[in-house]
Amino acid sequence: MLKLWGRNNSVNVQKAIWCLEELKLPYERIDAGMQYGVVNEPHFRKMNPNGLVPVIEDGSAVIWESNAIVRYLGAKYGKGSMWAEDPAARAQSDKWMDWCTTVYWPPMRTVFWGLVRTPPEKRNLEEIEAARNKAGEILKILDAALAGSDYIVGNELTIGDIPLGAISWRWFGIDMERPPLPNVEAWFKRLSQREAFKKSVLLPLN
Numbered sequence: 001m002l003k004l005w006g007r008n009n010s011v012n013v014q015k016a017i018w019c020l021e022e023l024k025l026p027y028e029r030i031d032a033g034m035q036y037g038v039v040n041e042p043h044f045r046k047m048n049p050n051g052l053v054p055v056i057e058d059g060s061a062v063i064w065e066s067n068a069i070v071r072y073l074g075a076k077y078g079k080g081s082m083w084a085e086d087p088a089a090r091a092q093s094d095k096w097m098d099w100c101t102t103v104y105w106p107p108m109r110t111v112f113w114g115l116v117r118t119p120p121e122k123r124n125l126e127e128i129e130a131a132r133n134k135a136g137e138i139l140k141i142l143d144a145a146l147a148g149s150d151y152i153v154g155n156e157l158t159i160g161d162i163p164l165g166a167i168s169w170r171w172f173g174i175d176m177e178r179p180p181l182p183n184v185e186a187w188f189k190r191l192s193q194r195e196a197f198k199k200s201v202l203l204p205l206n
């Protein structure tokens with residue numbers, strides 16, 4: 001059976017879990033990272049020398065980097081659903097995955113770590129506020145892209161929605177001021193109605 005290492009409150013692990021759940025694949029998840037440790041054990045470092053989660057093992061394939069995992073699962077198990085076989089169509093999803101890593105997550109990571117993982121007395125409020133404003137500005141790009149479609153590429157869920165959705169739970173799940181983004185809000189509401197998303201992403205933020 002496919003194995004996934006990673007704690008289920010990690011944004012990157014949630015991408016893998018959500019993808020597995022959407023594809024209805026049987027898998028075993030082993031808690032690893034933060035309070036669970038494991039990531040420094042020799043057998044884990046052999047799989048991922050970075051000592052980070054998620055990691056999957058599917059037969060002889062061992063894969064780390066959450067977006068690579070989502071792409072692998074899509075290519076192997078999601079043809080005709082989350083994975084477009086036409087390279088041009090697939091690139092439309094792919095670009096949003098890279099956008100998440102390079103543009104969306106950096107300010108959201110500051111907000112999330114600042115407001116969720118850092119005790120109040122240690123927070124750098126100026127830095128958090130600047131990152132929250134930056135994320136709000138950046139999300140205008142996503143809002144425009146979602147105009148007129150149910151998901152980021154067309155009217156069905158694709159791999160492109162996975163990192164976006166997992167990060168956006170950090171945007172909507174934290175009690176803070178947010179600018180109005182009607183298309184992003186409607187899309188997130190749509191994701192929130194999916195059983196796989198509820199089960200894998202909409203968990204307490206801690």
Ligand SMILES: N[C@@H](CCC(=O)N[C@@H](CS)C(=O)NCC(=O)O)C(=O)O
Binds near residue numbers: 013053
């Ligand atoms: N670029 C990597 C980042 C992986 C990463 O930073 N994982 C974090 C959790 S989100 C981690 O393993 N942190 C150490 C830990 O949990 O002990 C990916 O997308 O998989």
